[in-house]
Amino acid sequence: xxxxxxVTWRNWAGNQQCAPARVEHPAGAAALADVVRSASxxxxxxxxxxxxxIAVVPxxxxxxxxxxxxxxxxxxxxxxxxxxxxxxxxxxxNRALAAVGLALxxxxxxxYQTISGxxxxxxxxxxxxxxxxxxxxxxxxxxxxxxxxxxCSADAEPELFACARVGLGALGxxxxxxxxxxxxxxxxxxxxxxxxxxxxxxxxxxxEENDHFEFFYVPHTDWALTKRHNRTDAPATGMxxxxxxxxxxxxxxxxxxAVCRVGRARPSLIPRLATALPSSGxxxxxxxxxxxxxxxxxxxxxxxxxxxxxxxxVEAVTRVRSLIDDRGLLVSVPIEVRFTAGDDIPLSTAYGGxxxxxxxxxxxxMEYEPYFRGVExxxxxxxxxxxxxxxxxRTADDLAPVYPEWERFQAVRRKVDPEGKFAxxxxxxxxx
Ligand SMILES: Cc1cc2nc3c(=O)[nH]c(=O)nc-3n(C[C@H](O)[C@H](O)[C@H](O)COP(=O)(O)OP(=O)(O)OC[C@H]3O[C@@H](n4cnc5c(N)ncnc54)[C@H](O)[C@@H]3O)c2cc1C
Numbered sequence: 001x002x003x004x005x006x007v008t009w010r011n012w013a014g015n016q017q018c019a020p021a022r023v024e025h026p027a028g029a030a031a032l033a034d035v036v037r038s039a040s041x042x043x044x045x046x047x048x049x050x051x052x053x054i055a056v057v058p059x060x061x062x063x064x065x066x067x068x069x070x071x072x073x074x075x076x077x078x079x080x081x082x083x084x085x086x087x088x089x090x091x092x093x094n095r096a097l098a099a100v101g102l103a104l105x106x107x108x109x110x111x112y113q114t115i116s117g118x119x120x121x122x123x124x125x126x127x128x129x130x131x132x133x134x135x136x137x138x139x140x141x142x143x144x145x146x147x148x149x150x151x152c153s154a155d156a157e158p159e160l161f162a163c164a165r166v167g168l169g170a171l172g173x174x175x176x177x178x179x180x181x182x183x184x185x186x187x188x189x190x191x192x193x194x195x196x197x198x199x200x201x202x203x204x205x206x207x208e209e210n211d212h213f214e215f216f217y218v219p220h221t222d223w224a225l226t227k228r229h230n231r232t233d234a235p236a237t238g239m240x241x242x243x244x245x246x247x248x249x250x251x252x253x254x255x256x257x258a259v260c261r262v263g264r265a266r267p268s269l270i271p272r273l274a275t276a277l278p279s280s281g282x283x284x285x286x287x288x289x290x291x292x293x294x295x296x297x298x299x300x301x302x303x304x305x306x307x308x309x310x311x312x313x314v315e316a317v318t319r320v321r322s323l324i325d326d327r328g329l330l331v332s333v334p335i336e337v338r339f340t341a342g343d344d345i346p347l348s349t350a351y352g353g354x355x356x357x358x359x360x361x362x363x364x365x366m367e368y369e370p371y372f373r374g375v376e377x378x379x380x381x382x383x384x385x386x387x388x389x390x391x392x393x394r395t396a397d398d399l400a401p402v403y404p405e406w407e408r409f410q411a412v413r414r415k416v417d418p419e420g421k422f423a424x425x426x427x428x429x430x431x432x
Contacts, residue, residue, distance in 0.1 A: 009063065011048040011055065012112075013302055014364060015391075018056045020063035027068035029141060029149050029175045035064055036173055036421070037147030043424055044173045046117020047089060049110070050389035051303050053426040054121065054168065061424070064173060066114065072096045073176060080181040081138065086116035086174040090133075094290035102181040106130040106212070107293035116174040121389030122166045122348045124357065125293060126338035127212040127229075128310070132350055134165040135343045139178030142171065145421040149175060163412045166348045168388055170427050171416050187212070187292040188232040192282040196224045196321075200314050207310075207339050212293075216334035217317060219324050220271035225334065229292055237285045247283065257299040260363035263332035267366075270330040277334065301333055304372045305359035305387040306379035307349040310339060313356035319378045320358065329371050333361035346405035349385040359390070388430070396432035 005019040020043075026032040036042055041061030048055060057063045066087025073083040080102055084093055090104075091111035097103050106125045113123060115133075124132035139153040142164055150172075152161035164171045199206065199215055206213045212229035259277075263270040308316050317337060324331055335358065342353035349355065360375050362368040368391070376386070376393055385402050386392035400406045413431070417423075 020057040046114035058424040083178045111294035126214040128339045141176040143173040144416040187229045214338045219331040220274040267330040300364040301361040304391045306384040307355040308382040310354040312382040346409045
């Protein structure tokens with residue numbers, strides 16, 4: 001039979017799909033290099049947890065899935081240096097590290113992503129003294145367009161290393177990632193609803209005094225659900241399995257999903273449903289870091305996230321709130337606000353200084369464009385940078401000015417992928 005191949009891939013959110021000409025599952029760097037060498041268009045996909053079309057395979061292209069290239073390669077316990085194959089998920093890495101008394105110093109709020117997919121889009125957590133996951137990378141093995149396997153670090157091929165830590169999948173296929181880990185640690189977690197006004201008034205104090213502070217503003221209310229996570233030597237409280245399941249699965253997923261479904265069916269009820277969210281009360285526990293940072297996510301949504309300079313945080317949140325109220329938008333998913341340290345990675349959303357991240361979401365199947373475009377205009381006026389793996393409407397022309405080292409990245413890209421073997425429509429739009 002001729003014609004287009006059938007759709008065989010969809011992302012987690014269900015808003016992106018593609019029909020690769022061929023799907024390859026190479027095992028080992030040599031097999032991966034063979035696939036890259038023999039294909040004219042290649043797109044590697046991680047766990048498909050990006051909302052943007054960044055992982056979509058272009059027409060006629062080969063999709064590379066690294067599920068057979070997902071093991072821990074080496075661990076040096078005294079130095080904390082760990083090398084993993086690129087397809088390893090963060091969840092698997094967390095478990096393997098915990099078994100040898102190590103951990104990643106900071107994580108985002110899920111662990112389903114592959115380590116290479118996460119760093120490629122500048123995935124981050126929260127904590128103004130901690131950079132995104134890519135800042136924990138000290139070495140990479142990259143398969144470039146001609147099929148060469150290049151090892152790079154701050155000392156070897158430093159330009160490729162500098163850029164490929166947040167490479168958007170544009171500089172080659174990562175085969176292995178070397179990470180600087182830290183000894184295992186526990187976090188004291190406190191989650192409680194507070195009035196948004198009081199959170200914004202004391203924002204600098206919350207951000208400075210806690211290792212990891214974030215909050216979720218609940219639209220249509222005055223409430224913010226805050227989370228404070230701090231390193232502790234206290235023993236784990238050993239939350240009983242039923243309690244963990246009640247809070248993380250039933251309340252944060254099953255009940256929240258039901259609220260979102262009702263809101264989708266009857267949007268006019270959203271403001272009233274929102275008042276139920278802050279009733280969760282105060283919760284406090286001590287658990288190993290990875291169990292606190294990352295939680296299960298069953299409720300599927302669409303998301304856009306912007307980073308703005310930390311100093312613009314209060315203005316950004318206040319203006320997003322006014323946008324929702326003034327335009328009468330009905331928003332059922334809380335707005336997540338986080339903070340990170342700055343870094344020196346050319347296309348990192350945290351390049352050059354501390355950032356505040358503001359993430360807006362709508363429940364799957366609901367219209368997002370008017371809301372996201374309105375928020376994007378606010379973020380654009382605050383020198384915002386969109387998360388590469390989340391929805392946004394920006395193009396290369398208007399992204400270049402917010403990345404001082406844009407041209408440095410482009411020079412490396414021209415060198416390692418002169419024919420655009422790793423390009424796809426998303427990269428054409430955002431990189432040119
Ligand atoms: C429920 C949910 C929660 C999330 N939470 C957070 C969060 O807390 N913080 C945050 O910053 N983001 C978050 N994200 C976004 C997510 O972390 C990123 O989109 C991440 O890139 C997804 O990783 P992945 O393995 O699924 O990669 P994919 O989405 O499959 O791919 C992303 C990009 O990485 C490239 N890539 C993958 N593997 C390789 C490789 N081996 N070599 C070269 N390029 C490669 C792909 O080609 C593509 O360009 C969340 C997403 C979801 C759905």
